[in-house]
Amino acid sequence: xxxxxxxxxxxxxxxxxxxxxxxxxxxxxxxxxxxxxxxxxxxxxxxxxxxxxxxxxxxxxxxxxxxxxxxxxxxxxxxxxxxxxxxxxxxxxxxxxxxxxxxxxxxxxxxxxxxxxxxxxxxxxxxxxxx
Numbered sequence: 001x002x003x004x005x006x007x008x009x010x011x012x013x014x015x016x017x018x019x020x021x022x023x024x025x026x027x028x029x030x031x032x033x034x035x036x037x038x039x040x041x042x043x044x045x046x047x048x049x050x051x052x053x054x055x056x057x058x059x060x061x062x063x064x065x066x067x068x069x070x071x072x073x074x075x076x077x078x079x080x081x082x083x084x085x086x087x088x089x090x091x092x093x094x095x096x097x098x099x100x101x102x103x104x105x106x107x108x109x110x111x112x113x114x115x116x117x118x119x120x121x122x123x124x125x126x127x128x129x130x131x
Contacts, residue, residue, distance in 0.1 A: 009076070027079075034075075038068050041101070048104075054111050060104035064097045071097060 011024045045061040047053075071093040078086045 011079075034071075041065060041068065041097070044101075044104075054107055056107045057104045057111075060100040060107070063100040064104075067093055067097045067100070 011027050041064050045065045048058045048061045071090070074090040074093050078090045
């Protein structure tokens with residue numbers, strides 16, 4: 001059974017901080033976390049497009065941003081038509097968003113490591129002048 005009993009977006013019939021049941025509390029908390037993460041994804045995308053970042057980072061974050069409204073629609077569909085296909089679509093969209101964020105993070109990490117200014121200089125290593 002779905003936590004919202006097929007009522008979207010007003011799980012249990014109202015918008016409030018203290019839902020009537022434990023399952024509806026879990027649903028509202030899920031929505032709160034998703035909203036915060038969604039704003040963080042939007043912010044990361046804005047920073048990537050305004051700064052001098054690798055194009056793969058920009059494209060990966062753009063994919064995550066494009067998938068956000070798709071994920072919201074699939075989430076509503078999961079509440080309204082609770083079933084295997086609705087849940088699979090919702091989870092697939094979540095995995096695409098997560099995968100694109102992991103990819104962007106990996107590219108950012110490796111591109112930062114490969115920059116010359118992040119490598120230790122040869123003068124910083126001890127010399128073996130006595131040998």
